[in-house]
Amino acid sequence: MTTAEYITILTEGALTLVKDNPSETDQATLGTNEYFVLMFCTGYKSYKRNYLQYKGNCNYNISRKVYDIDIDKYAFYQGYYISKFYRKRYNPDRGRTIIVSVSEPAACIDLDDESIMVRGLTDYDDNHYTTVDIEHQQWTIENYKTQHYENGVEIPIIENEFTWLADTTGACCCYDNNFMYKTLRGVLYNYYARVNTNGFVFLKRNGIKEEGWRIPSIADIETLVANTGGVYTGWDYTVTGGKLKETGFEHWDPPNFGATDTYGWKGFGCGNRFIDTFLDQGFRSMNIFADYALSDVMFDQVASFYFSYDNDILIPMVLAFYMAVNVKLVRNI
Numbered sequence: 001m002t003t004a005e006y007i008t009i010l011t012e013g014a015l016t017l018v019k020d021n022p023s024e025t026d027q028a029t030l031g032t033n034e035y036f037v038l039m040f041c042t043g044y045k046s047y048k049r050n051y052l053q054y055k056g057n058c059n060y061n062i063s064r065k066v067y068d069i070d071i072d073k074y075a076f077y078q079g080y081y082i083s084k085f086y087r088k089r090y091n092p093d094r095g096r097t098i099i100v101s102v103s104e105p106a107a108c109i110d111l112d113d114e115s116i117m118v119r120g121l122t123d124y125d126d127n128h129y130t131t132v133d134i135e136h137q138q139w140t141i142e143n144y145k146t147q148h149y150e151n152g153v154e155i156p157i158i159e160n161e162f163t164w165l166a167d168t169t170g171a172c173c174c175y176d177n178n179f180m181y182k183t184l185r186g187v188l189y190n191y192y193a194r195v196n197t198n199g200f201v202f203l204k205r206n207g208i209k210e211e212g213w214r215i216p217s218i219a220d221i222e223t224l225v226a227n228t229g230g231v232y233t234g235w236d237y238t239v240t241g242g243k244l245k246e247t248g249f250e251h252w253d254p255p256n257f258g259a260t261d262t263y264g265w266k267g268f269g270c271g272n273r274f275i276d277t278f279l280d281q282g283f284r285s286m287n288i289f290a291d292y293a294l295s296d297v298m299f300d301q302v303a304s305f306y307f308s309y310d311n312d313i314l315i316p317m318v319l320a321f322y323m324a325v326n327v328k329l330v331r332n333i
Contacts, residue, residue: 003017003020004020015100015103016101017100121204123145123146123204124146124148124149124150127183128142129141130142132266135227137223138331139329140203140330141264141265141266143186143326144187144201144326145187147172149193149199150198150199150200155172155189155193155196156170156171157171157173158171158173159177161275161282164275164282167322169192170190170194171190171193172189172190172324173187174187174188175188175270175273175283185271185326186327189324189325190323191293191302194293194327201213201329212332214331215293215295215327215329216292216295217296218303220294220330221305221314224240225240225314228243228263235315236315236316238313239258239312240313240314241307241308241314242258242260242312243260243265244265245259245260245268245312246259246266246267247259253287253288253309255310256309257309258312259312267307269285269287269288269289269290269307269309270326271285271287271288272285272289272291272324272325272326273323274319274323288308290306291305291325292306292325292326292327293319293325293327299318301319301320301321302318302319302321302323304316304318305317
């Protein structure tokens, strides 16, 4: 399948390829009022629901050898690589430059409109999220990272281990108490934050709350497993883990066994806060385990699941209420 055919099928005709991998010499012939697109590219896959359309001129950046706007200006470190044409600046193997036209130019956003920063799917704090559809489920690719409840009340940040263990009202933190990890790895929440009376899940699209988003349940995971061809062995689910794990070793320790990231779900080893003793800080397993919260409570413990760096299995487990893990959100479509 050619790139042109792929884009047409992917976007149901909304986008048409104008030029693949343009060079500086193409600038004169491409015109001054082409319409362009941003696609969030992950694991060599682009998803129709994640593109935004922009109107602008063809400008070739000589120093970067690519047509683009100031990539760093618009939320580059929040996971969006905003260009008139999509390109991941520091990992060019994850995307390439293309020029496209769109079937509805009036729907395009002018490149000078800085309000695009708040467009798309965001949480209370305006952190951006992209999504992937697997059958009739839609999942956030990024881990949840808000520091506010649904009603706007701030979720307390607790760094001290004794205070964390004693909390029963809700708290959050980042791995190693370092909020530099927040953008990529998300925020860790204890059970009391996830079931708080202030409400937990809040996502909006273009400023309007999008209904249906929730912490996944055991039933949601069973559906996900069924949709990805997983096989239940009596305790865990084979194959599914590999299909949902990010490939490579940037966020996984070797061997990252069986990882194919078939759907772009992008699970990776974000670590957790388990606190086994008072002698360690309780943060562990970065690049080793990917732990995610579920909404169910079983035998006075909290249901969850995880992936490991050394197998392709989705493994159920239960946690104490004070243990903190990441959250991915799901809704039905």
